[in-house]
Amino acid sequence: MITTVLAFLVTLAILVVVHEYGHYRVAVACGVKVLRFSVGFGRVLYSRRRGPDQTEFVISALPLGGYVRMLDEREEPVPAGELHRAFNRQPLSRRAAIVIAGPAANLLLAVLLFALAQWIGTEEPKAVLSQPAAASIAEDAGLRSGDWVRAVSRDGQDWTELRSMNDLRWQITQAVLDGVPLQMSVSDARGASQRTLRLDLPRLSTRDVDANLMRQVGLGAPYSEPVMGEIKADGPAARAGLRAGDRVLAVDGRALADAQALREQIRQSVRGDSARPMRWQVDRGGRTLELDVLPRVMDDNGTSIGRVDAFIGKPVEMVTVQRGAWEGLVLGAERTWELSALTLKMLGRMLIGEASLRNLSGPLTIADYAGQSAQQGMAYYLGFLALVSVSLGVLNLLPLPMLDGGHLMYYLFEGLTGRPVSDLWMGRLQRGGIAILLALMSVALFNDVARLLGLH
DSSP: OOOHHHHHHHHHHHHHHHEEEEHHHHEEEEEEEEEEEEEEEEEEEEEEEEEETEEEEEEEEEEEEEEEEEEETTTSOOOOGGGGOOGHHHHHHHHHHHHHHHHHHHHHHHHHHHHHHHHHEEEEOBBBBBOOOSSSSSHHHTOOOOOOEEESSSSSSSSSOSSSHHHHHHHHHHHHHHTTOEEEEEEEETSSSEEEEEOOOOGGGGGGGTHHHHHHTOOOOOOOOOOOOEOOOHHHHHHHOOOOTTTTEEEEEEOOOHHHHHHHHHHHHHEEEOOOEEEEHHHHHHHHEEEEEEEEEEEEEEEEEEEEEEEESOOOEEEEEOOOOHHHOOOOOOHHHHHHHHHHHHHHHHHTSSGGGGOOHHHHHHHHHHHHHHOOOHHHHHHHHHHHHHHHHHHHHHOOTHHHHHHHHHOOOHHSSSOOHHHHHHHHHHHHHHHHHHHHHHHHHHHHHHHHHTTT
């Protein structure tokens, strides 16, 4: 819990400071006087004046954002000697540059963070697949347990090499959003028996792009051998006589391909409110044993499933994903561009009803992911921070009043007509923008609570 809170606060602090610093730095460069640079809103907790203009740098009580307040005649009277330094007196190009500098700073930060994560390197699951779900897209494509996906292509000409399972999931997600099939170069786990398969991803709609997308495709956890790990005392597995290291060969006479298949059979062992007994055939040190296992029943989001209270499967094979200085920087820029486009695409699809509003996340989900990534290591946390920085940069560029993108729309109107938006329409647009933002925040918070309660 402490790690989650600290990671969340650090995330907010970094992203807010970078965003506002972008506004501040360009404003100073344009000759605009900055009165206050605030991290947070509400009551001031810390204040210090610095620089030739004695800009007030403050930390406020509510850390969900920040702002840069500049000299502006619309907010207070400006001495005649400083009118040339007021924001509202600047040429249109300078005002636009100051506004766009905040989101741009977030996107540049994301490039650097992605690059840092690649330079440090991460341990990720190798793209070796477990048995696809029955009658799924993956099974129909001909994928089998133990297949290693080496590369993917959309046209069969340009191939992208995959370094890990995470790369494969990213490529599948983008292909589903674009409504195109994905060709895969596949071999066995040793790299032999190379063949090309085709995932018919257009069978899915963009509404399927959510946390369960891989399950919709038919892909589960990475390949893991069906070997018993740690067994909880007094659980169903322990009572059946199972031991750590037992290799499960078959259940009820059906041979097992991998640990994923075994876990699925255990889950589906429940009929009504009770579990049925299962006959397991296991290999223990070269001896074949027959054991009767009776799973216990537990509720999983309203569905009754079976559990044996044991860790099932050998640790999956991991690969080190690390890139050099230039390669990491290029990939950071590519990933930032791709995520920016993906974010806009998802928002557009949600707007027209082609994608689920469940994809919106709020502060509770961000805090949870911040804590999880921080526990996994610095590279993972940097990648998470980059992801949120991209989201913040893109969302702030949306043409909604109260956001930077809304101000840019005002300037576009001014540039086309030669006159600014009237105070009357400015007030109406601001109220409309606030209503839209509150609605979005409400949906995001609802999704957060639903995820915590297991309803999504």
